Amino acid sequence: xxxxxxxxxxxxxxxxxxxxxxxxxxxxxxxxxxxxxxxxxxxxxxxxxxxxxxxxxxxxxxxxxxxxxxxxxxxxxxxxxxxxxxxxxxxxxxxxxxxxxxxxxxxxxxxxxx
Amino acid sequence: xxxxxxxxxxxxxxxxxxxxxxxxxxxxxxxxxxxxxxxxxxxxxxxxxxxxxxxxxxxxxxxxxxxxxxxxxxxxxxxxxxxxxxxxxxxxxxxxxxxxxxxxxxxxxxxxxxxxxxxxxxxxxxxxxxxxxxxxxxxxxxxxxxxxxxxxxxxxxxxxxxxxxxxxxxxxxxxxxxxxxxxxxxxxxxxxxxxxxxxxxxxxxxxxxxxxxxxxxxxxxxxxxxxxxxxxxxxxxxxxxxxxxxxxxxxxxxxxxxxxxxxxxxxxxxxxxxxxxxxxxxxxxxxxxxxxxxxxxxxxxxxxxxxxxxxxxxxxxxxxxxxxxxxxxxxxxxxxxxxxxxxxxxxxxxxxxxxxxxxxxxxxxxxxxxxxxxxxxxxxxxxxxxxxxxxxxxxxxxxxxxxxxxxxxxxxxxxxxxxxxxxxxxxxxxxxxxxxxxxxxxxxxxxxxxxxxxxxxxxxxxxxxxxxxxxxxxxxxxxxxxxxxxxxxxxxxxxxxxxxxxxxxxxxxxxxxxxxxxxxxxxxxxxxxxxxxxxxxxxxxxxxxxxxxxxxxxxxxxxxxxxxxxxxxxxxxxxxxxxxxxxxxxxxxxxxxxxxxxxxxxxxxxxxxxxxxxxxxxxxxxxxxxxxxxxxxxxxxxxxxxxxxxxxxxxxxxxxxxxxxxxxxxxxxxxxxxxxxxxxxxxxxxxxxxxxxxxxxxxxxxxxxxxxxxxxxxxxxxxxxxxxxxxxxxxxxxxxxxxxxxxxxxxxxxxxxxxxxxxxxxxxxxxxxxxxxxxxxxxxxxxxxxxxxxxxxxxxxxxxxxxx
Numbered sequence: 001x002x003x004x005x006x007x008x009x010x011x012x013x014x015x016x017x018x019x020x021x022x023x024x025x026x027x028x029x030x031x032x033x034x035x036x037x038x039x040x041x042x043x044x045x046x047x048x049x050x051x052x053x054x055x056x057x058x059x060x061x062x063x064x065x066x067x068x069x070x071x072x073x074x075x076x077x078x079x080x081x082x083x084x085x086x087x088x089x090x091x092x093x094x095x096x097x098x099x100x101x102x103x104x105x106x107x108x109x110x111x112x113x114x
Numbered sequence: 115x116x117x118x119x120x121x122x123x124x125x126x127x128x129x130x131x132x133x134x135x136x137x138x139x140x141x142x143x144x145x146x147x148x149x150x151x152x153x154x155x156x157x158x159x160x161x162x163x164x165x166x167x168x169x170x171x172x173x174x175x176x177x178x179x180x181x182x183x184x185x186x187x188x189x190x191x192x193x194x195x196x197x198x199x200x201x202x203x204x205x206x207x208x209x210x211x212x213x214x215x216x217x218x219x220x221x222x223x224x225x226x227x228x229x230x231x232x233x234x235x236x237x238x239x240x241x242x243x244x245x246x247x248x249x250x251x252x253x254x255x256x257x258x259x260x261x262x263x264x265x266x267x268x269x270x271x272x273x274x275x276x277x278x279x280x281x282x283x284x285x286x287x288x289x290x291x292x293x294x295x296x297x298x299x300x301x302x303x304x305x306x307x308x309x310x311x312x313x314x315x316x317x318x319x320x321x322x323x324x325x326x327x328x329x330x331x332x333x334x335x336x337x338x339x340x341x342x343x344x345x346x347x348x349x350x351x352x353x354x355x356x357x358x359x360x361x362x363x364x365x366x367x368x369x370x371x372x373x374x375x376x377x378x379x380x381x382x383x384x385x386x387x388x389x390x391x392x393x394x395x396x397x398x399x400x401x402x403x404x405x406x407x408x409x410x411x412x413x414x415x416x417x418x419x420x421x422x423x424x425x426x427x428x429x430x431x432x433x434x435x436x437x438x439x440x441x442x443x444x445x446x447x448x449x450x451x452x453x454x455x456x457x458x459x460x461x462x463x464x465x466x467x468x469x470x471x472x473x474x475x476x477x478x479x480x481x482x483x484x485x486x487x488x489x490x491x492x493x494x495x496x497x498x499x500x501x502x503x504x505x506x507x508x509x510x511x512x513x514x515x516x517x518x519x520x521x522x523x524x525x526x527x528x529x530x531x532x533x534x535x536x537x538x539x540x541x542x543x544x545x546x547x548x549x550x551x552x553x554x555x556x557x558x559x560x561x562x563x564x565x566x567x568x569x570x571x572x573x574x575x576x577x578x579x580x581x582x583x584x585x586x587x588x589x590x591x592x593x594x595x596x597x598x599x600x601x602x603x604x605x606x607x608x609x610x611x612x613x614x615x616x617x618x619x620x621x622x623x624x625x626x627x628x629x630x631x632x633x634x635x636x637x638x639x640x641x642x643x644x645x646x647x648x649x650x651x652x653x654x655x656x657x658x659x660x661x662x663x664x665x666x667x668x669x670x671x672x673x674x675x676x677x678x679x680x681x682x683x684x685x686x687x688x689x690x691x692x693x694x695x696x697x698x699x700x701x702x703x704x705x706x707x708x709x710x711x712x713x714x715x716x717x718x719x720x721x722x723x724x725x726x727x728x729x730x731x732x733x734x735x736x737x738x739x740x741x742x743x744x745x746x747x748x749x750x751x752x753x754x755x756x757x758x759x760x761x762x763x764x765x766x767x768x769x770x771x772x773x774x775x776x777x778x779x780x781x782x783x784x785x786x787x788x789x790x791x792x793x794x795x796x797x798x799x800x801x802x803x804x805x806x807x808x809x810x811x812x813x814x815x816x817x818x819x820x821x822x823x824x825x826x827x828x829x830x831x832x833x834x835x836x837x838x839x840x841x842x843x844x845x846x847x848x849x850x851x852x853x854x855x856x857x858x859x860x861x862x863x864x865x866x867x868x869x870x871x872x873x874x875x876x877x878x879x880x881x882x883x884x885x886x887x888x889x890x891x892x893x894x895x896x897x898x899x900x901x902x903x904x905x906x907x908x909x910x911x912x913x914x915x916x917x918x
Contacts, residue, residue, distance in 0.1 A: 001739040006844040008749050014837025015756045017714055021829040023706055026768070026810050028706075032803070033772055037779050042844060044786060047855075048469040049739040054787040055861070057871035063861040069873035075791055076878060077889045083798045085894035090809040091900045092233055105706055111724045 002070065005045040012038035025093050025103040036082035040075045047071030117173040120157065121237045124150050124230040131230070143222045144212035151204035151233060158197045165194050165616045168628035172243065172307075181306060188243035189615020191629060193701035195455065196240035196364075196371055198613070199462050203363045204233055206591035210470055211355035213588035214477060214747040222589035225265060225353070232258035232360065239368050245294040245304045252290065252332070255365050256283040259846050262360060263352040275348035276685065282345045290332025290372075296325035297379075310374040310378045310623065317382040324381045328374065332387055337369025339427060343420040344679050350412040354473025357412060362419050362465040367458060370423065373430050374454070374621050381434035391431025391530070391545070397424025399548050402555035405664075408561060408669040411472040411482040414563050415465065418508065421556065422461045425523060429454035429550075432526045436622055447529070451621045452634045453522035460515040460602065464504040467595035468563070474588055475567060480578030484562075489572025494583045496593070503596040509560035509656070510553065510649065515602035518636055524549065524645035550648055558654030560661060606636035635909040711832060718835040727841055734849035736760045745785055752778040765810050773803040790874045 012034055019031030051067030097103060127150045135143045161171070171189040189197070208229070235258055238251030248622025256279075264276030272339055294304075300319045301309045309316070316322055333339075340347040349361050380386040408414045413462070432452035474497050476482045477489070491498045507516035527549040531541060536917060574580065602609055615629040626632055659666070699709070725731050755778065758771035776799030783792035859882060860873055868876035877887050 001741045001744065002848050003733065003735065003738060004741060004746070004749065006471075006841050006848070008752065008843055010837040010841030011753060012756060012837075013799045013834040013840040015760055017710075018760060018829055018833035021710055021714075021832065023707065026765060029806075030768055030772055034756065034759065034775065037775060038840070040672045041779065041782070042840070043308050044359045044783075044788070044845065047847060048737070048848075049786055050737075051787055054789050055873035056789070057865055057873070063858060066861055066873065068855060068857045069860055069877055070855070072788045072791055072874045073877040073882065073885075076790075076794055076874065077885050079791070079794050079798055083802060085803055086802060088896045088899050088903075090805050095903050096274065098444070100865045105438050108706075 001049050002045055004029070005041065005049065009038050009042045009045065012041070014059055023105050025096065025105055025108075028105065029086070029089055029093055033082075040078055040082075043071050043075050043078065062071070117171060117189065117241075118175045120154060121185075121187060121241060122234055123154065124233040124237070128227045128230040129850060131226050132223045134336060135226075139217075142212050142217045143226055144208055147210070147226045147230065148205060151208060151229065152203045153661045154237075155198065155201035155205055158194060158201060161189060161194055162612050165189065165191055166612055166629055167615070168619070168630070170573070174367070175745045176308060177224060177247070183246050184244050184304075185238075185247045185900060186243040186305075187241045188307065190620050191618070192371070192374055192620035193240045194612050195557045196367070197237060199366050199459070200233060200240070201627050203462060203466055203595075204229075205327070205360060206466065206594060206725030207355045207359040210358070210473075210591040211353070213354065213585055214355055214473055221265075225262075228258050228265070228556050229260040229356075229359075232262065232365070236364050236368070239373055243306050244305065248306075249287065249291050249294055252336075252368065253284065253287050255336075255368060256280060256287055259283070259349070259360050259365055259505060262356045263349050265356065266351070267351055269351065271348075272351040275345075275351040279345040279349045281687075282342055282683075286332045286335025286342065287327045289335075293332065295324040296328065296821070300325070306375060306379075313379045313382055316379065320683075322383065323385060325391075326383060326386055327378070329376060330386075331597045333369035333372040334393060335369070336372070337366050337423050338397075338420050339369070339401050339424060340391050341679050343401065344683055345602045346420055347408075347413055347416040350416050352408070354412070354469060354476065357415075358466050358469035362469050363418065363462040367426075367462070370426050370430065370454075373427065374617075376431065377434050377451075377621050378623050381437040384438065387434045387438065389431070390434060391428045393427070394424045394427030394431055395545060395548050395552075397421065398428060399552040399555075400424070402552045402559065404670075405559040406667065409484050411475060411484055411487075411563065411567065412469070414484070414559055415468055415472060418556070418559055418563075419461075419465060421552065422457070422465065422508070425549075425552075426454050426458050426461070428545075429457065429526055431529050433621055436625065441914075447523055447526075448618075448622060448632075449634060450526040450530075451618045452610070452614055452632070453519055453526055453719050455617045455621075456522065456606075456610070456636070457516075457519035459547040459609065459613065460507065460519050460599070461600070463595045463598045464507040464514075466515060467500055467592040467599070468504040469510070470588075470592040470595075471497050471504065474584040474592070477507060477588070478559070478579065478584050481576075484566050486573060487567045488570035489568070490581055491568040493581045493600055494568070496589050497584060498564075500589070500596040501564050501568065502848060503744055503874055504592075505560040505564040505600050505881045507599045509557045510652070513600070513603055515599050515606070518606055520553065520602060521645055521649065524638070524648050525643075528648075534644040542630070546648075550652065553648075553652045554656045554659065557652055558660045558663065561656070561660045561842060565660075587592070610634065610636055650794075665745065711828075716833070717838040721839045722835070722842060725846060730850075731842060731846050732849045733845050737848070737851070742785070745782070748778050748781050748785065752782075766807075769803060769810065772806065773799060776802065788874075790872070843847065 006100035016035035016038060017033045019027045019034060022028065022031075045072065047068040049067075051065060053061050053065045053067065055066045055072065093103070094110070100108065102108070127147070131143060131147070134146050138146075158328035174184045174186045176184050192601035206672040208226075211225070213228075215225060222813075232255060235251045235254035239248060239255060242251060260276045263279055264272050266272045297309060297316075300316050300321050300499055301312050303309060314342045346361060346366065350357055352361070373903075377386075398421050401417045401419075401424055405414050405417035405421060408417055422635035429450045432447060433454060435586040436447035436450070439447065472482060474494070475487065478494065479487065479490070481487065503514065510516050510520035524546070527546045530545055572581075591594065612633075615632040615634075618632050619626050619629050700711070752775050753776040755771045759768050759775070762768050763770065776795065779800065780792045783789075783795055860877060864870060864873045864876050870876040870880070890912075
């Protein structure tokens with residue numbers, strides 16, 4: 001299963017990078033969203049996909065049956081942070097549209113004399 | 115301790131200069147400054163009697179003891195000689211500047227602060243035994259020289275000359291620092307005195323030749339040797355007292371000092387002898403040859419300085435050859451060191467006076483262009499006399515000190531040619547030949563300088579001012595130097611005992627134990643030796659060529675301007691400035707995509723190469739969980755969703771597809787037994803999609819269609835490389851787990867220590883609560899940022915095209 005997941009993660013990363021290399025700002029933001037999904041899945045996969053029970057204490061379950069809780073905690077933190085960043089990015093792009101009137105990244109260049 | 119303090123005395127005095135200049139405006143500030151070098155000069159004179167008997171003084175001030183860095187004052191024959199030159203000529207130059215610079219029109223406080231700063235720097239260079247402090251003072255001479263050359267900073271040429279000298283000398287200084295550090299690595303000490311006894315071992319070290327070349331680069335750039343001499347003619351934009359002081363008598367001799375000081379260490383290697391003697395001779399020839407071309411008085415003197423410095427340098431090279439012969443005490447090589455020091459003193463006297471005369475001529479006629487000058491002999495008789503003495507000494511005419519040192523120079527050059535050393539038998543004949551030709555040109559430019567200025571026809575209509583003799587105060591300094599020029603000729607052996615022999619001991623310490631053992635006797639008459647005939651030849655050919663000078667001087671114009679070293683320097687500066695600018699603009703084009711391209715390609719190449727070079731790639735199935743049917747279905751759904759995002763041209767479709775991918779991730783979380791993750795993912799994906807729609811779909815101004823995403827092969831290759839990199843890393847990492855997980859601890863203690871049942875939640879708020887605290891902070895900051903972005907509207911002052 002981990003090998004299959006690794007291939008999926010590789011595919012998601014490739015798609016995310018391809019999106020981030022395009023000219024349109026929305027595709028770049030979409031790319032970052034896909035990238036964060038890939039990173040979360042990578043975290044989960046690397047923790048190991050074994051374990052038959054969710055990491056919630058229950059009667060009659062030995063500690064070896066639980067799924068690894070630590071990657072889950074890390075991912076939970078990462079999801080929230082990624083959401084915060086994505087939300088901010090979206091508003092920045094929204095404002096960029098308003099002020100610049102374009103979403104073409106190749107037109108958004110700094111000052112000539114910068 | 116007080117010897118170290120004396121080095122800093124000029125710098126301390128400089129603190130008071132601005133007050134003296136502003137408050138005591140009636141008296142020329144130079145008079146106060148004059149006391150400093152004069153007092154130091156008198157003090158250093160009192161040390162002569164000790165030093166000539168072989169005594170040395172060493173005092174150290176521990177500056178950074180933990181790094182073994184100290185400021186030291188080591189006075190032996192060599193450093194005392196230089197200290198006397200610096201303070202003695204320094205006093206004369208200050209005296210001269212009192213009359214040269216107008217106290218009402220010039221920024222005198224700047225001038226004297228820079229000058230005193232330079233004096234400290236120079237004293238530090240020659241008295242430092244510690245290499246790091248030597249370097250410190252060395253760079254301070256570069257900086258103060260830069261400030262002095264650019265003294266009239268409103269003139270373009272001044273700024274250009276200052277920058278050029280700064281670039282070249284600082285380049286050399288940095289190289290020299292490298293050499294010093296290599297020496298420290300090899301010898302384990304920064305002290306030059308302690309390095310000298312180790313020379314026999316150091317010479318076999320791998321770094322030795324590097325240290326040698328780097329330190330020579332420092333010496334050659336400072337002493338304006340070929341090909342680094344180009345800064346010196348441009349430094350002539352400085353006020354004339356500065357040219358006389360820095361660019362003839364003291365600073366340009368710092369390189370000579372360095373070569374002399376390090377001779378006992380580096381002379382053991384033949385490369386040193388060849389480089390110092392060869393470059394010196396080349397410089398001698400080159401400088402004298404191009405001096406005749408100049409039309410500016412100070413230009414002539416600049417090239418002549420370059421040439422004379424080359425002469426001294428080549429003599430130091432020959433002196434180093436003494437280390438390679440058996441029974442050196444009975445050969446002529448020991449004369450070379452003596453001759454070098456002797457000529458160094460002589461050059462300081464006559465060149466100083468000549469610069470001052472050039473300044474007087476400039477001051478009293480308003481021009482330094484030799485084509486406009488002429489016939490000043492009767493108008494400025496005293497200046498003419500002094501100029502004649504200086505120039506004749508430079509040319510090597512008898513009854514003047516230049517004659518003595520030039521004779522010794524020719525002796526040294528003749529003897530090295532006969533010596534079978536380092537294939538001298540093949541190339542050695544070049545030494546006397548080049549030396550002779552250079553001497554002929556020296557003769558020509560010396561006469562050219564005097565007679566084209568003072569003899570010939572007076573052309574008052576070309577002169578900006580009406581020419582007349584300079585005030586007597588201005589003539590004192592050059593007159594003193596001119597008197598010295600004559601006096602040294604008559605008492606050379608007294609000067610030798612006092613100054614030269616102690617210095618020679620410092621250059622060739624293995625030959626002598628004390629200055630008294632230096633058995634060199636200067637005599638004006640050798641009998642009929644080959645050098646006498648060479649001298650006669652120089653006078654004859656030089657006189658003839660000077661007589662016909664007007665006829666062949668035009669031949670210099672044949673040399674193409676495009677191939678000069680100045681053009682090379684300008685080209686390099688252009689390349690450094692414009693070229694680097696263009697290069698930066700080439701890759702920093704302001705397009706974010708290109709930045710991503712560099713980043714991603716570098717990252718994937720580096721990681722993939724590292725994995726395979728270290729043989730770290732491994733796929734191991736044994737620890738894997740079994741593949742389930744439902745998981746595979748969800749994975750396929752995710753892949754389809756992602757492909758839709760990639761290919762669709764509709765914003766709405768892309769956003770919905772992104773949502774589908776997000777929900778699939780949530781379902782995967784469910785399948786992999788992560789209920790909290792699934793919950794969060796579902797909620798957040800919903801909010802995210804809503805936000806995406808809000809931002810990009812309901813935006814009125816922007817079209818709902820994206821541009822048709824065309825397939826880009828380059829982007830695809832980079833994307834696939836990054837994807838491959840992640841897969842390879844993930845597979846290899848998962849296949850090679852070494853340490854067991856820490857999670858067992860959490861699972862076992864979640865209830866007993868944490869008092870909870872949900873392990874993930876207990877980790878978040880209990881075991882690793884700090885993560886959560888700052889995650890909340892991130893969310894809060896994002897919220898504030900979003901509100902600010904939307905609410906805050908700073909008014910643009912000029913934006914008529916703003917689309918609201």
